[in-house]
Amino acid sequence: MRYIKFLFQNLVKMATLLVGVSIVAFTLVSMSPIDPVQANVGTLGYMRMTPEKKAEFASYWGEDVPPVERYLNWAGDFIRGDMGISLKYNRPVAEVVSEKFRNSLLLMCVAWILSGVFGILLGVIAGYYRDRWQDRLIKGYALLLASTPAFWIALVLLMVFAVWLQWLPVGMNVPIGMAAAEVGFLERLRHLILPAAALSLTGVANIALHTREKMIDIMESDYVLFARARGERGGAIVRRHALRNILLPAITLQFGSVSEIFGGSVLIEQVFSYPGLGQAAVDAGLGSDVALLLAITVVSTLFVFCGNLIANVLYGVVDPRIRRGGYER
Amino acid sequence: MKDKAVGAGRIKNMRRRTRVTVVCAVLLLAAVLVAGVLLGERAVQTDFSRKNVTPCIPYLFGTDWMGRDMLARTLKGLSTSIFIGILASAISALVALVLGTMAATLGKGADAAITWLIDLMLGVPHIVLLVLISYALGKGFWGVTVGVALTHWPGLCRVLRSEILQIRESTYIGVARQLGKSPWYIAKTHIFPQILPQFLAGLILLFPHAILHEASVTFLGFGLSPEKPAIGMILSESMSYLSTGKWWLALFPGLALVLVVVLFERIGNGVRTLLDPASAHE
Numbered sequence: 234m235r236y237i238k239f240l241f242q243n244l245v246k247m248a249t250l251l252v253g254v255s256i257v258a259f260t261l262v263s264m265s266p267i268d269p270v271q272a273n274v275g276t277l278g279y280m281r282m283t284p285e286k287k288a289e290f291a292s293y294w295g296e297d298v299p300p301v302e303r304y305l306n307w308a309g310d311f312i313r314g315d316m317g318i319s320l321k322y323n324r325p326v327a328e329v330v331s332e333k334f335r336n337s338l339l340l341m342c343v344a345w346i347l348s349g350v351f352g353i354l355l356g357v358i359a360g361y362y363r364d365r366w367q368d369r370l371i372k373g374y375a376l377l378l379a380s381t382p383a384f385w386i387a388l389v390l391l392m393v394f395a396v397w398l399q400w401l402p403v404g405m406n407v408p409i410g411m412a413a414a415e416v417g418f419l420e421r422l423r424h425l426i427l428p429a430a431a432l433s434l435t436g437v438a439n440i441a442l443h444t445r446e447k448m449i450d451i452m453e454s455d456y457v458l459f460a461r462a463r464g465e466r467g468g469a470i471v472r473r474h475a476l477r478n479i480l481l482p483a484i485t486l487q488f489g490s491v492s493e494i495f496g497g498s499v500l501i502e503q504v505f506s507y508p509g510l511g512q513a514a515v516d517a518g519l520g521s522d523v524a525l526l527l528a529i530t531v532v533s534t535l536f537v538f539c540g541n542l543i544a545n546v547l548y549g550v551v552d553p554r555i556r557r558g559g560y561e562r
Numbered sequence: 563m564k565d566k567a568v569g570a571g572r573i574k575n576m577r578r579r580t581r582v583t584v585v586c587a588v589l590l591l592a593a594v595l596v597a598g599v600l601l602g603e604r605a606v607q608t609d610f611s612r613k614n615v616t617p618c619i620p621y622l623f624g625t626d627w628m629g630r631d632m633l634a635r636t637l638k639g640l641s642t643s644i645f646i647g648i649l650a651s652a653i654s655a656l657v658a659l660v661l662g663t664m665a666a667t668l669g670k671g672a673d674a675a676i677t678w679l680i681d682l683m684l685g686v687p688h689i690v691l692l693v694l695i696s697y698a699l700g701k702g703f704w705g706v707t708v709g710v711a712l713t714h715w716p717g718l719c720r721v722l723r724s725e726i727l728q729i730r731e732s733t734y735i736g737v738a739r740q741l742g743k744s745p746w747y748i749a750k751t752h753i754f755p756q757i758l759p760q761f762l763a764g765l766i767l768l769f770p771h772a773i774l775h776e777a778s779v780t781f782l783g784f785g786l787s788p789e790k791p792a793i794g795m796i797l798s799e800s801m802s803y804l805s806t807g808k809w810w811l812a813l814f815p816g817l818a819l820v821l822v823v824v825l826f827e828r829i830g831n832g833v834r835t836l837l838d839p840a841s842a843h844e
Contacts (some may be wrong), residue, residue, distance in 0.1 A: 246681070253682045261698035335614065380823035382774050384781055385797065385816035392809050496689040500778055511689075515782050518693045530694060534686050541685070 236549065243545055246545050247538045251531070257303050258530045262355035262523050311531070317524035321516055326528045328341065329513060334532065337502070339508030340425060341494050348494075349487045351433065352440030359441065359469060360448020370439060378438040384500040387431035391504065394427060406515075428505045432497050439490060444483050451475050485547040491540030495533055577836065582833035587825040591644065594822065598641020601634040617810050624810040626803075632796075636815045640822055642786070643773050647826075650776070651768035652766075653711035655718060658770040659761060661692050662722030666730060667745065676723070680716040688713060689782075692775060696784040706785040710772050712837040718764040725757050762835035775821060793819045 310317070316326035359371040380388075394401045402424050451457060451474065460470050499511030506512070510529060517525040579702040607627040623632035665676035685690070691713050696705030729735065729752070738748050779785045780794025788795060793815055800811035 250682050253687055255679070257682070258686075259693045264698040266700040356806055376827075377820070377824070380770055380774075380827055381820050382777055382781075382816070384778065385812070385819070388797065388801070388804065388812045388816065392804055393811065396809075398804055445644060471694050490683070491688050495687040499687070499689045502782065503643070503782055514690060514693060518697050519783055520696075526694070528688065528699070530690055533690055537685055537687055 239356065239549060240546065243542055248361035249435055249543060251534060253295050253414040254534045255308060255527070255531055256304065259307065260300075263300055264526060272560075286429065292314050307527070311433070313530075316528045319517070319522055319525040320524040321520045321525060326524050329525060330510070330528050332530055333508060333510040333513045336507065337498055337511060339431065340428055340502070340509060343425060343429040343500050343562055344436060344498070345487065345491075347429065347493055348436030349440060349484070350436045353444050353479065354440040354486075355437065356444020357448050357471060358484070359465070360452060361449065361475075363449050363452065368445075372445065375438040375441045375445075378435055379442075381434045381435065382500070383431065383497040384504050387501045387504040389430070390431050390434075410428055424507075427503050428498075428507050431501050431504075432494065435497055436490070439493070440487055441482060443486055444479055446480060447507050448475060450534045451478055481547065481550070485544050486548065488540050488544035497539065570784065578763075580835050581654045584829050584836070587829045587832075591822065591825055591829075594637060594640045594836050598637045598639075598644075601637050607631070607634075617814070624808075626799075626808075627774070628772035628809055632811065632814065634795060635791040636818050638814065639791040639796055639820060642790065642792050643776055643819070644712065644822065646703075646776050647769045647773040647843055650707050650710035650767060651714060651772045654714040654772070655761065655765040655767055657711075658722055660716040661715065663726060663749065665723045666726035666751070673723075676719070680720055683713065683716045689778060692817040693782070693784055694781060701784050703786055703790075706776055706779055709779065710775050713775070714768050714772055717759045718761075718768065718817070721760060721764060722757055725760055726753055729753055751782045752773065759837035762837060763830055766826065766833055767830035769830070770823045773819070773823060773826070 309497045316325060316330070318324070319329045322329045324481060350370055356370045356373070359368045362368045387411075416497045460474055465473070495511075498509060499514060501507070502509045502511040503515055510533065513525065514533075516522065517529060604622070608630055609625075624638055625631055626635075661676050661679075665673045686694075692706075692709045693708035695703075695712060699705040699708055733749060735752055736754060777794040777797070778786065780792045781798045782794075785794055785797065786792040788799075796815045797812055800808070800815075803811055
């Protein structure tokens with residue numbers, strides 16, 4: 234019962250935050266000196282719009298409608314699934330977002346899993362060999378990567394593997410000049426390797442450092458001391474005592490890092506011209522495609538909240554004290 | 563007895579070493595800042611007789627397709643980044659201090675509102691928020707600076723809030739209150755000195771993030787205008803020349819950026835160790 238209440242509280246909080254985000258985002262977009270109606274009058278998408286659609290567009294963004302009314306117009310249609318027309322892509326926003334999101338999701342999932350697995354692995358090794366050369370190496374790598382911009386890593390990978398060694402394609406998710414439908418799964422995979430590698434390389438740092446701290450705590454604990462006294466050695470200690478205590482918090486942390494993975498994917502998609510949500514967001518921002526920009530903001534926020542919600546629920550599973558005491562202090 | 567003396571010697575060394583590291587890092591950053599300002603002219607100078615030079619002795623970082631010296635451009639770009647970083651993180655840290663203090667002292671309503679705001683800021687992916695803010699301000703220098711300044715306070719704010727909440731529970735605050743001291747007096751003499759180390763270290767540790775995000779937003783095309791050399795701009799321009807094998811256009815400016823970020827990280831951690839009395843014996 235308490236658990237359901239805990240879940241419910243989280244969901245309510247999520248809903249209010251989502252409304253807050255949409256208001257803030259809408260206000261920011263409206264503040265812009267760039268008038269979306271003016272900026273898009275010349276574009277093909279705007280010229281092809283029916284008069285009703287033009288009226289709808291003006292009711293969201295027109296200068297002569299009061300801001301609160303404009304927000305309500307937009308939000309009302311948004312909830313009903315009508316996110317407006319993307320002028321940049323000349324298609325309904327909902328369609329663009331779902332297509333791009335699927336591309337991004339593939340990239341983010343692969344990177345998320347890879348960075349999680351390697352992060353935990355490196356963290357365990359570093360914590361186990363605390364202050365020895367293995368630890369120094371891993372810690373140094375993690376700290377250095379934490380100060381390296383994701384897009385630069387992507388550029389370096391691109392230079393080495395695509396330009397210099399020519400092992401992998403330079404960008405996009407399909408070969409140039411081919412329709413998306415006729416591209417095989419393997420070809421898609423080949424285009425995914427570099428972006429996913431770039432994204433996971435930077436994602437590893439945070440989780441590795443956290444796992445290392447946790448591992449050090451565990452190695453100093455009484456139960457590990459007792460296990461050693463019983464004659465257990467390296468591998469057995471890690472398997473029987475450390476991993477069980479590390480895995481859940483680490484997975485929880487990884488769910489909480491969805492926001493960073495998404496941020497990284499925006500930059501990396503730009504480098505590899507990978508047609509995902511991040512690239513669409515940049516296009517929308519640069520091309521004053523306000524409907525698309527707002528939709529992406531809301532969708533990506535929802536995505537991050539889902540990650541955080543799973544993290545919160547998992548915290549409850551891991552640590553009953555949090556479940557009982559509600560969330561936060 | 564002997565052991566103790568040896569231990570004390572090492573402690574001194576440790577602290578001295580941290581101090582030396584911090585001073586060196588600050589000097590190096592100052593040098594980059596000054597060099598960037600001095601080299602401003604050279605950074606934009608084009609000379610088509612020396613275009614696309616691979617790195618060599620007169621041009622350590624090579625030159626680009628317009629014959630501009632990449633070392634000068636990089637230094638100029640870094641100094642712009644450092645300047646924006648300092649400005650933005652100072653504003654961010656102040657916002658964090660004010661909101662954190664308000665959340666911890668003004669009662670439940672204010673606390674709930676500010677916690678909600680923090681969750682809101684942390685909920686939107688950072689880059690998306692930066693894109694939105696810089697779009698709202700019509701891009702350019704102010705778009706980036708304000709964007710970075712407005713998005714980096716939540717983390718530090720959270721830390722300061724819980725710190726102040728803890729301090730408020732202590733007995734001497736209770737005694738001061740019983741003595742009839744005003745809230746402002748208590749904040750000034752009992753709370754602020756206590757959170758100063760956290761605040762300063764937090765402020766400095768905001769720089770690396772601020773600079774990385776400035777570079778990222780500029781890289782995406784929302785930041786500084788193309789004619790201004792900024793690291794993000796240099797890297798995004800280099801993208802069109804990578805496939806023709808001009809690796810130095812991206813490699814060295816990126817490395818320089820990483821170096822600056824690492825230096826700031828070092829300073830921040832050093833300052834925290836030096837100011838924190840609990841780690842005086844490490």
